[in-house]
Amino acid sequence: MMNIKNLNFAVVGSGSIGLRHTKNLKHLGATKISVFDPDKKRKPFIEELGFNFVTNFEDLRDQNIDIALICTPPNLHLYYLDKLISFNAHVFIEKPLSHSYEQAKKLYKRIKNYPKFITIGFNWRFHESMVKVKELLNNGYIGKPLIGIFESGQYLANWRPTTDYRKGYFAKKETGGGIISDGCHEIDIATWLLGSPSSIISIKSKVSDLEIETEDTAIILLETESNKLIEIHLNAVEKDYARNSKIIGEKGTITWDFLTGVKISSDEMNETYKLTPDTNDMYVDELHNFINNVIKSKRPSISYERGLEIQKLIYSAHKSAEKGKKIFI
Structure with missing residues (x-):
């Protein structure tokens, strides 16, 4: 049976929210996490947690990613979502969905039948x-x-x-x-x-x-x-x-x-x-909820469509x- 320890995670972006999610994944029991960030200065923070850090996004392609978290500035959300779809991964996107409604709407036309789950980080x-x-x-x-x-x-x-x-x-x-x-x-x-x-x-x-x-x-x-x-x-x-x-x-x-x-x-x-x-509890709970959605093959309540509405x-x-x-x- 699938469980969190068997899942391969990728965190795209290691700023404050990316680091928070990485720590929370570890807290939830994840053991296979790769973090991408082009900024090498973030490497010590990730390696201190015991996880893999890469500065080349394509290095993630060989990791057989099950769930990816996009934690970059909003203008890069759809860019990385488009790439992660080619990995056939489930994707968690930090809010908002994008910086552009037109771009988000355009991408939706291509991915509305995507078989994996996409959710948005409305943690409140x-x-x-x-x-x-x-x-x-x-x-x-x-x-x-x-x-x-x-x-x-x-x-x-x-x-x-x-x-x-x-x-x-x-x-x-x-x-x-x-x-x-x-x-x-x-x-x-x-x-x-x-x-x-x-x-x-x-x-x-x-x-x-x-x-x-x-x-x-x-x-x-x-x-x-x-x-x-x-x-x-x-x-x-x-x-x-x-x-x-x-x-x-x-x-x-x-x-x-x-x-x-x-x-x-x-x-x-x-x-x-x-x-x-504790403020962090809601961040833990939203990840736990999405991971359970993936494990149980249950569509998340906060979907790409909801992100597009917002x-x-x-x-x-x-x-x-x-x-x-x-x-x-």
Whole structure:
């Protein structure tokens, strides 16, 4: 029977998220991991974990890769996905799917019948407190949801203290940077909880003195196909980390905060759930989930198609902000 120790893994990109995933694969029991990065400076970090490090991507071709993880800047995601498809591997792609909706749509036409699984790293779906929010909604404790408000804020220069934010992908348009693309977790979570949007209005701006060429702030308004309203606030300027949401229903309200947990106040119940697990747990859980999908031949719930939907919303948010008008999805 297939198990994780028998699987060959490839991690493409060994920056902060690539290193995190490599460590988590080891934690889950993976023993056969090869990491590719053209930057030789990353080699000691990988070899310290006891795994193979290569600077030539084609060296992975002989490894009989079962599952590959793409952990590069967004503008390289589809480039490496195209190559990994020729390996006949299952592929995990860090969010967002790409820096380009048009390129993602074009590639989909070629790979929609690809027999192996492709998933996107929307890890917040696996956070214990967000799972609780989904459960409370599904159980109808606040009745019909009407309004959702989602917020994420963190000062860009503090995201990765050991790296220069000015050299990271966020700072540049060509690499798929900016808060709308980087903040697509909120877009995914909001529409996962409340449904697909029919229209979008957004504004974006660079309001800080951060040395970047992309937007650091955005406000996105969505109207769903079932007439729910969603408000998303994203910024890379807030000194105190903030990540929270509120869902208002006919019978009550669910509030969520990454730092404190979940609270529900409704006609049926008033409860507080102090769910504040280690941040890394959701990254472990998303990998564990995908690996189980592969082992059990079960299609992942977060597919390439879902990644393409979110990519379209990212594109539409930019388009709305640039044209100053509502965009119908």
